[in-house]
Amino acid sequence: MTVTIVNLKVNGVDQAFMARPGTTLLLALREQLGLTGAKRGCAQGACGSCTVLLDGAPVVSCLVPATTVDGADIATVEGLADGQQLSDVQQAFLDGFATQCGFCTPGMLMSAEALLARNPDPTADEVNEAISGNVCRCTGYAPIVSAILDAAERRRNRVEATH
Amino acid sequence: MTLLRGRGYASVNYPTGMNLGGDPSQAIIHATTMGGFVVTLSSVDLGQGLKTVVAQCAAETLGIPMENVIIDTADTDTGPHCMGTFASRGTHRVGNAVIMAAREAREVMLQVAADELEVDAGDLETDGTGFVRLKGSPATKIHISDIALAAHFKQGKSISGRGIFLKERSYPVPETGEMDPDSCQAHACTVAEVEVDDETGIVTVLRMYNTYEIGRALNPAMVAQQVEGGAWMGVSHAIFESTEPYYPASRAHGPIDFCEYLMPGPAEIPVQTSVILERPASNGPFGAKGIGEMTANAPIPAIANAIFDACGVRLTTMPFTPESVLRGLDALRAA
Numbered sequence: 001m002t003v004t005i006v007n008l009k010v011n012g013v014d015q016a017f018m019a020r021p022g023t024t025l026l027l028a029l030r031e032q033l034g035l036t037g038a039k040r041g042c043a044q045g046a047c048g049s050c051t052v053l054l055d056g057a058p059v060v061s062c063l064v065p066a067t068t069v070d071g072a073d074i075a076t077v078e079g080l081a082d083g084q085q086l087s088d089v090q091q092a093f094l095d096g097f098a099t100q101c102g103f104c105t106p107g108m109l110m111s112a113e114a115l116l117a118r119n120p121d122p123t124a125d126e127v128n129e130a131i132s133g134n135v136c137r138c139t140g141y142a143p144i145v146s147a148i149l150d151a152a153e154r155r156r157n158r159v160e161a162t163h
Numbered sequence: 164m165t166l167l168r169g170r171g172y173a174s175v176n177y178p179t180g181m182n183l184g185g186d187p188s189q190a191i192i193h194a195t196t197m198g199g200f201v202v203t204l205s206s207v208d209l210g211q212g213l214k215t216v217v218a219q220c221a222a223e224t225l226g227i228p229m230e231n232v233i234i235d236t237a238d239t240d241t242g243p244h245c246m247g248t249f250a251s252r253g254t255h256r257v258g259n260a261v262i263m264a265a266r267e268a269r270e271v272m273l274q275v276a277a278d279e280l281e282v283d284a285g286d287l288e289t290d291g292t293g294f295v296r297l298k299g300s301p302a303t304k305i306h307i308s309d310i311a312l313a314a315h316f317k318q319g320k321s322i323s324g325r326g327i328f329l330k331e332r333s334y335p336v337p338e339t340g341e342m343d344p345d346s347c348q349a350h351a352c353t354v355a356e357v358e359v360d361d362e363t364g365i366v367t368v369l370r371m372y373n374t375y376e377i378g379r380a381l382n383p384a385m386v387a388q389q390v391e392g393g394a395w396m397g398v399s400h401a402i403f404e405s406t407e408p409y410y411p412a413s414r415a416h417g418p419i420d421f422c423e424y425l426m427p428g429p430a431e432i433p434v435q436t437s438v439i440l441e442r443p444a445s446n447g448p449f450g451a452k453g454i455g456e457m458t459a460n461a462p463i464p465a466i467a468n469a470i471f472d473a474c475g476v477r478l479t480t481m482p483f484t485p486e487s488v489l490r491g492l493d494a495l496r497a498a
Binding site (some may be wrong): 016035095097101102103125126127129131135138139140141142143144145 | 209210211212345384385388389391392393394395396426428429430432
């Protein structure tokens with residue numbers, strides 16, 4: 001079996017690991033790089049708990065062959081906070097109690113970050129669409145949607161304050 | 164095509180805990196050298212927040228900050244016995260056991276503090292920020308980390324406590340069938356508003372109004388989350404989820420995966436209004452009853468009743484699919 005060395009950037013840090021064919025990006029992140037924030041829920045791309053950003057776009061990392069991401073820029077939930085300073089989305093989830101068991105939360109956060117990066121002022125419908133690939137079995141979604149809208153407002157206010 | 168609106172109501176009385184061969188949970192609490200209080204349990208937090216609630220119970224009883232409480236549910240092989248996390252029993256059973264253990268540990272903590280301060284333990288109180296102080300003379304005080312150090316290295320004492328809550332087995336009275344199967348009952352009702360499309364048979368749940376009487380809400384935010392998240396699951400059971408065709412036809416149980424298991428997404432949730440009523444239960448931890456499983460129950464018959472109110476179709480098999488609605492409408496027209 002051919003082993004490939006994969007070089008990539010994860011949360012801004014250069015990383016390298018050896019991948020066999022069939023190794024998923026999720027498996028490499030969790031087991032080789034020790035980043036266990038992305039969760040393995042269904043392992044078939046249906047639950048969204050493994051969502052990470054691949055060159056800024058949200059992907060279900062359980063379906064991404066690790067050998068195909070050589071040279072890519074990956075963002076995971078571990079990279080969102082700046083030290084103890086949570087990102088706006090994280091803080092809004094915390095303040096709005098948009099989590100219960102927490103298993104879906106890393107994927108939800110990454111889908112939300114991707115949405116707000118491309119659309120700073122989303123409607124509730126656009127939020128619903130952005131997280132439609134992320135299954136939550138606890139909250140009933142309403143607090144998550146509210147938190148993402150709240151985070152969007154926090155980000156806009158921050159941008160206005162710095163101009 | 165007509166969109167038919169309807170409103171339905173259902174209520175639920177739900178037992179906290181169960182009664183097979185007796186229903187116990189145990190807790191052991193001990194202080195570390197640094198003044199952390201470890202609560203050792205075999206009770207599993209499935210994600211519902213049990214660790215948070217029992218940490219609240221321990222902190223409140225010990226009179227110390229929650230940050231000083233460490234909940235250890237690491238190992239059911241070695242931890243004190245718990246029957247398990249089911250039957251909406253966790254908060255009630257484990258909470259009571261933790262309070263009992265914390266009372267015993269608190270007594271030792273106060274005695275160690277009394278010996279250090281050279282006062283009577285009966286004259287001491289906790290201030291909730293981590294200090295034990297003399298009543299009426301708050302400057303005479305000692306921090307729990309110093310109490311723990313003194314206990315370990317000077318007085319040779321273990322600041323610890325044991326707790327158990329046991330709901331004893333209750334046999335039915337043969338003559339009457341009367342028995343005492345649970346510890347208390349929580350009560351709830353849900354009003355659901357639905358819209359039924361008489362051409363496609365699709366049912367949309369527009370709004371739900373939930374009222375819950377659950378004893379004391381130990382953590383109101385988690386209670387609200389459980390009520391509305393559970394109601395979402397009720398909507399899911401009512402109009403989405405089905406294990407067909409994998410169960411019972413061709414598999415031992417369950418659908419194969421999420422791809423084939425339909426659940427409502429974020430765009431399909433009703434607007435919810437929820438009210439919590441607190442009537443503390445005499446045998447609950449600080450008056451709490453269980454609020455785990457019941458939250459998915461009332462929405463289902465409420466939605467069935469709302470569908471009947473909207474279009475006259477009485478459905479008794481879940482989920483209430485478009486096909487079942489259309490067959491019901493056909494039957495009404497044929498009659």
